[in-house]
Amino acid sequence: MTAPLPADAASAAAPRRAIGIDVGGTRTKIGLVAADGSLGIPYSLPTPADPRELCAMLARETSSLRERAGLPAKTPIGAVVPGILDEERELVELAVNLGWKDLSLGAMLREHLTAPLALGHDVRAGGMAEAAWGAGRLLPQSTPPDGGDLPPLADLLFVPIGTGIAAAVVHGGSVFGDRFTGEIGQLQVTEPYTGAPVRLEEVAAASAIGRRYAQQIDQEDSALATTDGGRPAARAVVDLARAGDPGAERILFSALDTLGQALATIVSSVGSLPVVIGGGLAEGGSIVLDTLRDSIVARLGMMPAPPVLPSSLGMWAGCQGAGLLGLTRATDAGPTGDAGRSGPTDAGPAGTPGPTGSTAAPGSVGSPGPVGLPGSAEAPGPTGSAGPAPPLISAEARS
16 A cells, blocks of 8 residues: 655645636636646636625635635635736726726735735736647747746737627737737727727627627517527527528628727737637637638738637636636735725615526546536535625716
C-alpha cells in the first residue's frame, strides 16, 4: 500500500487552480480553472441587480465551491465584469448592461471574500483565455515578453456576442489598449431599417437580434422557443434564417453586416488578425461566420481577408479568463486612494431579489474547455439577500 503524502507534499503535487467568476448582464458563470486551462465544476446563476447582493452571493458560492473541491481558503479568485473598468483602481466606471457607474467593485468584493483577488475586464480576459487555451491553439503562439506566469498566447481579435458586444486585440503576448479599448458595442450606428441612430449592440448583440425579430411576429401564434422575457432567442432566429425564413434572414444578415462594418475598421487598423467570435451566436455555424466574414471582406479593399473562427471555449471563455487572472494576478491587498463608491446610492427603480437557483454545465473534469464534475449535484443557489436596492443607472438607460 502506498503511504499518503504529507500535507505539504500533497499541496505541492496538486495542480494550481483558481476560481473564475464571469459576471454577465444576465447570468454569472463560476468554475475552477487549472493552469492548463481545464475548467471544473462550471455552473451559472442569475446576476443580481444590486451589486451588494452580487458580492454576498459570490462569497457564498466561492466558499461552497472550495468546500466541494477540497481547496484551501486562500485559493485565488479572478472576477471579470463588462463595461469600462479601471483595473488598477478596481473601479467600474460604467457598465451599461449591469446599471453600474463609478462603482468600487474591488473594494466591495474584498469586504466579502477572504482569498486573494484579481478583478478584470470580461472580454480582455476572455480573449487571453481564447488565445492561450482555445482557438489560439490552432494558431502560432508566443510567450509574453515580460515572462511571468502567463501561458503562450496567439495573436487574434476576440469578439464575444451576447447581451452586449465588445472586442479584445491580443497581440505580441498581451492585450492591446487601455480601459476604453474594445467597447465597440457603444459605437453609434444606423439602425438598418428605421434609420435611427443607435448603439451597435442594439442591432447586433444576441439579445438585440432576438428582440428585433420579436417585433415582427405574433407572440401568441408563434411556436418559436423564447427567452429573456418572452423574446425569441438569437439562436432560434439563426435556425429560422437557415431554414429560409425571410424575416429572420433580414434581421440576422443586417445585424451581421452592421457588425462587419465595425470589425473591418479594427482589422484595417491592427492587421488581418484571425477574428474569433464568441458567445452562443458563434455556434450558428457558417450562416453566421461566413456572412460576417463576407461583410468584413467587402470593406477591406486590398487588405488580406482574415479568417473568422468560432470560439473554442464558447460561453465559458470569460470564466476561464477570470481564472487565468486569478492564477497570475490575484493579490490580498486592493488599491489605495479609490475615489469610487462602495455601493449604489443613486435614486432609481427598485432592484430585484437575489437568485434562487443555478444551472450547471455538462461535461467531465480534466480536459481543456468547459467540463463538469461527474456525479456531483448542482451548487445550490443563494437563499437570502440584503434586500433590494436601486440600480445606479435607470432601466431606460440600460435598454
